[in-house]
Amino acid sequence: MSTEARKxxxxxxxxxxxILGGKTGWNGVAVQFAFAAxxxxxxxxxxxNTRANxxxxxxxxxxxxxxxxxxFDVNQTLISYTGSDTFLRVFVVGLLNTLVxxxxxxxxxxxIGFVIALCRLSPNWLLxxxxxxxxxxxxxxxxxxxxxxxxLAVLAALPNPRQSISLLGIAFVSNRGLVIPRPIGEGGFxxxxxxxxFGIVAALALRFYSRRALFQRGQVIRIWPYVLGLLxxxxxVTMALFGLPFxxxxxxLKGFNFAGGSRIIPEFVALTLALSTYTAxxxxxxxxxxxxxxxxxxxxxxxxxxxxxxxTLRLIVVPQAMRVIVPPLTxxxxxxxxxxxxxxxxxxxxxxxxxxxxxxSQTGQAIEIIAMTMGVxxxxxxxxxxxMSVYGxxxxxxxxx
Amino acid sequence: MKRVTLALTLALAAGLTxxAADAQTLKTVKDRxxxxxxxxxxxxxxxxxxxxxxWTGLDVDLCRAVAAAVFNDPTKVKFVPLSxxxxxxxxxxxxxxxxxxxxxxxxxxxxxxxxxxxGVTYYDGQGFMVxxxxxxxxxxxxxxxxxxxxxxxxxxxxxxxxFKANNMKYEVIAFGTNDETVKAYEAxxxxxxxxxxxxxxxxxxxxxxxxxxxVLPEIISKEPLGPMVRHGDDQWFDIVKxxxxxxxxxEELGITSKNVDxxxxxxxxxxxxxxxxxxxxxxxxxxxxxxxxxxxxxVGNYGEVFDRNVGAGSPLGIARGxxxxxxxxxxxxxxxxx
Numbered sequence: 001m002s003t004e005a006r007k008x009x010x011x012x013x014x015x016x017x018x019i020l021g022g023k024t025g026w027n028g029v030a031v032q033f034a035f036a037a038x039x040x041x042x043x044x045x046x047x048x049n050t051r052a053n054x055x056x057x058x059x060x061x062x063x064x065x066x067x068x069x070x071x072f073d074v075n076q077t078l079i080s081y082t083g084s085d086t087f088l089r090v091f092v093v094g095l096l097n098t099l100v101x102x103x104x105x106x107x108x109x110x111x112i113g114f115v116i117a118l119c120r121l122s123p124n125w126l127l128x129x130x131x132x133x134x135x136x137x138x139x140x141x142x143x144x145x146x147x148x149x150x151x152l153a154v155l156a157a158l159p160n161p162r163q164s165i166s167l168l169g170i171a172f173v174s175n176r177g178l179v180i181p182r183p184i185g186e187g188g189f190x191x192x193x194x195x196x197x198f199g200i201v202a203a204l205a206l207r208f209y210s211r212r213a214l215f216q217r218g219q220v221i222r223i224w225p226y227v228l229g230l231l232x233x234x235x236x237v238t239m240a241l242f243g244l245p246f247x248x249x250x251x252x253l254k255g256f257n258f259a260g261g262s263r264i265i266p267e268f269v270a271l272t273l274a275l276s277t278y279t280a281x282x283x284x285x286x287x288x289x290x291x292x293x294x295x296x297x298x299x300x301x302x303x304x305x306x307x308x309x310x311x312t313l314r315l316i317v318v319p320q321a322m323r324v325i326v327p328p329l330t331x332x333x334x335x336x337x338x339x340x341x342x343x344x345x346x347x348x349x350x351x352x353x354x355x356x357x358x359x360x361s362q363t364g365q366a367i368e369i370i371a372m373t374m375g376v377x378x379x380x381x382x383x384x385x386x387x388m389s390v391y392g393x394x395x396x397x398x399x400x401x
Numbered sequence: 402m403k404r405v406t407l408a409l410t411l412a413l414a415a416g417l418t419x420x421a422a423d424a425q426t427l428k429t430v431k432d433r434x435x436x437x438x439x440x441x442x443x444x445x446x447x448x449x450x451x452x453x454x455x456w457t458g459l460d461v462d463l464c465r466a467v468a469a470a471v472f473n474d475p476t477k478v479k480f481v482p483l484s485x486x487x488x489x490x491x492x493x494x495x496x497x498x499x500x501x502x503x504x505x506x507x508x509x510x511x512x513x514x515x516x517x518x519x520g521v522t523y524y525d526g527q528g529f530m531v532x533x534x535x536x537x538x539x540x541x542x543x544x545x546x547x548x549x550x551x552x553x554x555x556x557x558x559x560x561x562x563x564f565k566a567n568n569m570k571y572e573v574i575a576f577g578t579n580d581e582t583v584k585a586y587e588a589x590x591x592x593x594x595x596x597x598x599x600x601x602x603x604x605x606x607x608x609x610x611x612x613x614x615x616v617l618p619e620i621i622s623k624e625p626l627g628p629m630v631r632h633g634d635d636q637w638f639d640i641v642k643x644x645x646x647x648x649x650x651x652e653e654l655g656i657t658s659k660n661v662d663x664x665x666x667x668x669x670x671x672x673x674x675x676x677x678x679x680x681x682x683x684x685x686x687x688x689x690x691x692x693x694x695x696x697x698x699x700v701g702n703y704g705e706v707f708d709r710n711v712g713a714g715s716p717l718g719i720a721r722g723x724x725x726x727x728x729x730x731x732x733x734x735x736x737x738x739x
Binding site: 054056057058059060071072073074075083084152155156160175176254255256257259266267344345346347349353354357358360361362363364365366 | 485486488489490493509510512513514515535543544545546547549552553554557558560561562565571572573574575576577581582584585588589590592631632633
C-alpha cells in the first residue's frame with residue numbers, strides 16, 4: 001500500500017487566519033482590519049485636531065523648545081549643567097537624578113527587606129516581633145508623610161553650616177548635607193586604576209575556577225587569601241612604587257557654605273531613606289512568603305546534613321524561594337521608581353520636578369513635556385521588567401523548573 | 402502634584418478636541434452663574450482663604466470686581482487654588498476664566514501660552530529675605546548662599562541671571578508650593594528666600610518670629626503682576642481689562658464705595674459717562690450701563706482695594722510706591738472711559 005506524502009497545508013496563510021480571525025476565518029480578519037482602521041482614524045483625528053486647536057489658540061507646539069536655554073539652575077547634577085544649557089540637558093539632568101535615587105533606593109530596599117524578612121522568620125521572639133512591628137508600621141503610613149517626616153527630621157536634627165558636625169576634620173554634616181573630601185587624580189592614578197582593574201578581573205577568574213573545581217571534581221580550593229592579595233595588596237604595592245594615586249580636596253567653610261569637596265544633599269538622603277524603608281516593608285513580606293513557600297522538609301534536610309540554619313537558608317532555601325520572590329519583587333522595584341516622583345514635595349530635583357515642573361511652566365508646553373515624561377517612566381519600567389524577567393528566567397532554569 | 406498636572410493635561414487635550422472654537426466665555430460664565438477664578442494656594446494680601454473659607458486679597462478682589470460687573474454680585478466667584486506650575490494649564494483647559502494669581506507679565510507667557518495679560522494689578526520686583534542673624538545688608542554679599550525658591554516662577558530664572566551677572570555662586574533648592582518653600586527656609590535648609598517683594602512681606606507674616614527676618618533692599622527684576630485670560634475671546638478680554646481700568650479710573654475721579662451714589666447724581670459730564678448715565682459703554686462690553694457703579698459698590702476703587710489688602714490698612718503695610726496713580730508719582734494709569 002503506497003501512500004503519497006500528504007501535502008502540508010499552506011501554513012503561513014493558516015497561521016495568519018488563526019491569529020487575526022480566530023474561528024471565524026477570513027471574515028474575522030476583515031473585521032479586525034476594519035477595527036484597526038477605525039482605531040487609526042480616531043488616533044489621527046485626536047492628534048490632528050489637537051494640533052489644529054493649539055495652532056488656533058497660538059499655543060506653541062512641537063519639540064523645538066528643547067533647544068532653548070533653560071535659564072534656571074539645579075542643585076544636584078550628575079553631569080555638568082549651568083543655567084545657560086538647554087531644556088534637553090535639563091531633561092537629562094532630571095532623568096539621571098531620578099535614576100540615581102531609584103538605583104540607590106532599590107539597593108537599600110532589597111537589603112533592608114531581606115534582613116527584615118529573616119528577622120520575622122527568626123525563631124528568636126524579640127527579632128521576629130521587631131520585624132513584624134517594622135512591616136506593620138511602615139507599610140501602613142502614606143509614603144508622602146514618610147518623605148516629609150524624614151526630610152524635616154533630618155533638617156531639624158542637623159545644625160547650620162557654621163556649627164556643622166566635623167568628622168575627623170575632613171567631612172562635615174550640616175543641614176546643607178554631607179560634605180566629603182573629593183579625590184583628585186595625581187601622577188600614579190592611571191597605574192593604580194589599571195592594577196585595581198587587573199585585581200578585580202583576576203579575583204573573578206579565580207572564583208570561577210574554584211567553583212568549577214568544586215562542582216566538577218568536588219575539590220575545595222581556598223581562594224580568599226589570594227583574592228585579598230589581589231584586591232588590596234597589589235594596589236598598596238603600586239601606591240608604594242608610584243606614590244599616592246590621588247589627593248583629597250578637603251571642604252572648607254567659606255561664607256555661608258562649604259566650598260570644595262563633594263556634597264550629598266539632604267533632599268537626596270531623605271528621599272532615599274523614605275523610599276527604601278517604605279519599599280523594604282513590602283519586600284520583606286514578599287521574601288517571607290517566598291521562603292515559606294519552600295517546603296519545610298528542605299530546612300530539615302539541611303539540618304540533618306549538619307548545616308547551620310544560616311547556611312541552609314543561603315544554599316538551599318533562598319535559591320528555591322527566589323523563583324516565587326522575583327515577579328512581585330519586580331513590582332516593588334517599579335513602584336519605588338515611580339514613587340520617586342514624590343521628590344517634588346521636598347525639593348529634590350528629579351525628572352518630574354525639573355522637567356515636568358519647572359520646564360513645563362517656563363515653556364508652557366504641557367502636552368509635549370508630559371508625554372516625554374510619561375514615555376521615560378514607561379521606558380524605565382519596561383527595562384526594569386525586562387532585566388528582572390531575564391533574572392527570573394535564569395533562576396528558574398538553574399532550578400531545572 | 403504630578404497627578405494634578407497630568408489630569409489638567411488630559412483635560413486640556415480633551416477640551417481642545419471637544420470644544421474647538423468655543424470662545425463664548427461671557428455666555429459660559431452666565432450659564433454657570435459664577436466666574437471661575439484661578440488664585441494662589443494662599444498668599445496673604447493677594448489671595449488667601451480665611452478660617453471660614455472666604456477668599457480675600459488684591460487678586461481676589463479683581464475677580465470679585467469682574468463678578469460684580471457681570472452679575473452685580475461679588476460673591477458669584479468660584480475660586481480655584483492653583484500652584485505656580487499648574488496655573489497656565491488650568492487657564493488653557495478652560496478650568497478657570499480668569500487667572501488672577503500674582504503672575505508676572507513676560508513676552509513668552511503672553512505669546513506662547515495661548516493667553517493674554519489684561520493689564521497690571523501690581524508693579525512688583527524680586528527681592529531677597531534673610532535671617533537678621535546672618536548680618537547681611539546687601540544681596541551682593543550672598544556669595545555661596547543656599548536659596549529657597551518656588552518652582553515654575555520667573556523668580557527662578559531671575560535668580561540665575563542675577564548671581565551669574567554678579568559672578569556669585571549659589572545653591573538653589575526649588576519646591577513645588579509656596580508653603581513648602583517657606584517651611585524649608587524656616588527650617589534652615591537655606592540662607593535666603595526669594596520671591597516677589599510683596600510676597601516676601603506677605604510670607605514674613607507666616608514665620609514664627611517675623612522680626613528675626615529682614616528683606617534686603619535690592620530689587621533685581623521687574624515683575625508686573627496681572628490677570629490673564631484665554632486667547633481668542635476678545636469680548637471677555639475687554640471685560641477683564643476694563644474692569645481693572647474702571648478700578649483705576651474711579652480712584653482718579655475720587656469715586657469710592659461710599660460716595661458712588663452721590664457722585665452718580667452730579668451733573669459732571671465725565672462722572673456721568675463713567676457711571677453710566679451718559680453713553681452705553683457698558684452695553685458695548687456686553688454688560689450693563691451701570692457696570693462701573695456695580696464694581697465700585699462691590700470692591701471700591703483701586704486705592705481702596707490696595708489699602709485693604711496690602712497697603713496701610715492691612716498687616717502687610719506696603720507703601721503705594723510704583724502702584725500709586727500716574728499723577729501721584731506711580732505707574733497706575735487707565736485709558737479714558739469715553
